[in-house]
Amino acid sequence: MSITVRSPRTEPAVPSGPVPPEEPVGPSGGDAPMRQGRSERRRRSPQRRRRARRDALLFGALIAPNLIAIIVFSYYPALYNIGLSFFDWDFVAPSPEWVGLANYTDLFTDAGFGQVIVNTLIFTGVSVVGSLVLGLLLGSLLATKVPLTGFAQTMAFAPHMLPGAAVGILWLFMFDPNYGLSRWVFSLFGAASPAWTTTSDWSLWAITIAYTWQRLGFVTVICYTAILDLPKDLYEAAALDGAHGWKLFRHLTLPLLSPITFFLSITGIISAAQAFDIISIMTSGGPGVSSSTLSWMVYEEAFQKFDIGTASAAATVLLVVLLIITYVQVRYGDKKVNYDS
């Protein structure tokens, strides 16, 4: 085996004399018509091969730093994390202890975890759908020729530039039942403001609203930019046919925007499922687990309770759910998305 592999490689290096043409050398000893092509190729191939090899080396060198960083800090940790989910560990013990599926069975029999999953679904669903629906409406409003749209566009995008920590602080203050804007809004209806971040009935909604606010500006501006990019002649033709207003929006704008809404919903789900800074600042997942999401739980289990097994298992659940959602969306969305324009 090793000989047959080595022989074609060493062959050209040996400056041997005339090789008997009947003797097939290497695996590619072809027939007559092939041989003619080969002889022609033989003249160019060393150059071309050298060039190809040089290009491949260069390609490798240019890609390597980024690829290595991605493998070391993304793929390897993601896989290793799955492995850790079968162990019990506290960062300190010399060796993790194998527990099989115990971390998962513990998770799925724990009522708190059910609550965390429901919270994650509500938080992600409301923020993604809410920012998408409102963002489409606001985006199409800002794409019309009305005064102040430029300023509105700037203001809408500003929250996306703020650190989540600052957004969390800001909304924490606005939700303050005594001195926040929340008290003012509720007083308009003659009601008292709930204690948003400190009661379990409201805490999830507090972080969801704050996060949706931050996301909404981004979605609005992307929709606005996309609408301005749509082919104008289609609109002129549709207007000549007597379509306008809602009809135009429903039958022209929405289908033409489908690649954007598709993109915004996928990235929205991925980033909402990872939202952390707003939760950390506003509620720390509490009271109890009332505003805890999977991403908060991963942090809490790993870096506050030092229960690496449970944290890794929760992170693996997060990974699997996101991969399934992405797969389903790409698979199913591709048929519905209108890519030609």
Add this chain to the structure above:
Amino acid sequence: MSAQTLDPDTLENPSAAAPPNRGRDRGPRRPHWATGLMIAGVLATIAVFLIPLYWLFSSAMKPHQDIYTWPLQWIPRELTLGNFVEAWGSAPFDRFFLNSIITTGVGTVLEISLAILCAYAFVFVDFPFKKAVFVLIVGSLMLPGHVTLIVNYITVANLGWLNSYQGIILPGIASAFAMFLLFQSMRTIDKDILQAAEIDGAGHLRRMLTIVVPLSSPMILTATLIVMVGKWNEYVWPLIVTSTADMRTLPIGLLFLRSQEGYSNWGVIMAGAVFVSLPMLILFFLAQKRIIGGLAAGAMK
């Protein structure tokens, strides 16, 4: 919501059926009341985004007692910088600033450099498994950060990098999004120019630095801004990897300021939030077209 005004007005309005005017406006002319409604919608949009920001800045500048009043003071009676002074004094914000600038600056330069090299290779260098490598790199965008958190912490701890700049910076330098943006932009460069340069004897490095980088500099600048914003706002990684005040970045400093001041000193906490936010807001107002354009380009491919 406000934008619903778009729909019924033009639909039910008889003049909407009129042929489109030849002016710049596309579509039928709107009646005045519809325009009024739309302006109201735009104003409502502005209010939704502006009022919280206004509240952030005005609270940071109100004297302590004016924050705790009812009815709320929409227009501060008196403006003061006292909260900023107090916030700056109650936490080492100078150090937080320095740390944020170092980690953001170095991290951004490294990430953009990797992205340029990588995008250049994908566009201008031949390689048999290009597509597979491309999918591998861009596919990393699908991996949520929280899945890599624990193992990256272990890796950095094993390297002895906990509570250090390299520990904060290096796990974040891999580039998929910026690489993708630059790839899209470099693809539009005319290959004839590069071939001419190659005939003139310019190697890949020369071609990259003297032709490709200048030609794609608008997108490089855009990608740099987007990456910079992301790193400045980064929260969870610096939180777990730093353990002492002198290594904290601004967002983490804000968390500790909050837990220190509790709910009792909102003006000071808001002042801290302004410290954290202001650099990015200024950057945005200077370069909003580039930032929005780049993100929109990423979204629309």
